[in-house]
Amino acid sequence: MKHKIYFYLLIFVSLIALYQFVSTNNMVKAKNSQIVAQSEKLQKLEDSIQKLHLKVLDNQYFSLENNDDALAYYDHLQLNDPTLYVSDKLLETNESKGDNPLIPYEGMESDFKINKIKVLNHKWILADFSDGKYWGELLVKYELKDNLGVDFSLIDHLLYTRSH
Template sequence: MKNKLFLYLFVFAALLALYQFVSANNLQKAMTADVNELQAKVEQLEDSIQKTQLKLLDMQYFSLENNDDALAYYDHLNLEHPARYIEDKLLETNEKSGDNPLIPYAGMESDFKINKIKVLNHKWILADFSDGKYWGDLIIKYELKDDLSVDFTLLDHLLYTRSN
């Protein structure tokens, strides 16, 4: 009887060990699959981040902030952010009542005002303007003087036509 009891206990312990082994093996396979899936997602996100960084660098190529040669023109002025200063001065031209004086068109829905500005270098600006319904682009030449005044000269302009 004692031998049968030990045999049953041994068989029960063996079955319990087999169950634990199979269960742990299945758990390990599931966790390995999860890790592999997460690694694939991380690689995909890293690729996406790298592509986004390259796009950002490409977009910043024509930018005063990233052009050390153009920034050298303003070293003697002690401006912390020359591009921001120039943008602010250009936006001040919007404050006059009526159309912005740099825009050679009369507003059709309301007054034409400059919306977006991209300071390309120490001489040129690209700007977007709109009256709420119609819009266009400007190429502006500017000169930042030693007294921190800025002269703007319109080089070219474009008004988009609506096609209905």
Template sequence: MKNKIFLYLFVFAALVALYQFISTNNMQKAMTADVEGLKNEVEQLQDSVQKSQLKILDMQYFTLENNDDALAYYDHLNLENPSRYIEDKLLETNEPSGDNPLIPYEGMESDFKINKIKVLNHKWILADFSDGKFWGDLIIKYELKDDLSIDFTLLDHLLYARSN
């Protein structure tokens, strides 16, 4: 009788050990698959971040902030952010009532105002204008003088055809 109990205990212990081994093996395979999936996801995110950084660098190529040669023109003026100063001065040309004098069109829905501005270098600006329904683009030449006044000259303009 004693031998049968030991035999049953041995068989039971062997079955528990076998169950533990198979269960642990399956859990290890699942965790390995999860880790591999996460590694692939991290690689994709790193590629996405790298592509985004390259896009940002590409978009910043034509900006005053990233053009040391153009910024050298303003070293003697001691402006902390020349691009922001120029943008503010251009926005000041928006009349409180009436069209902006740099825009060669009359507003159709309301007054044309300059909305977005990109200072390309020490001479040129791209600007977007709109009256709320119609919009267009401007290429503006500017000259920042030693007394911090700015002369703006319209070089070219475009009013987009409204599509319904």
């Protein structure tokens, strides 16, 4: 009788061990598949980050901040941020009553004002303007003088025919 109890106990323990082995094996497989899926997601994110980084570098190519040759023109002025200074001076032209004097169009919904500015180098600016419904772009030539005055002159312009 004692022998049968040990035998049944051995079978019971073996079944528990088999259950634990199968259960653990299934859990390991599930976790491994999750790790592989997460690794694939991580690789896609890293690829996206790399693409965005390259795009940012491309967008920064035409900018005064990243153009040492253009910045050299302003070394003697000791400006901390020539781009910000020139942008602020251009935005000051918005303060006049009516349309901005650099914009060769009359506002249809309200006055045309400059919204966004991209200082390309030590001579040119690309600017976006709008009256709230209609918009366009300007190519502006500028000269930053030794007395920190800035002269702006319009090179070219366009007005989009559809409102956004």
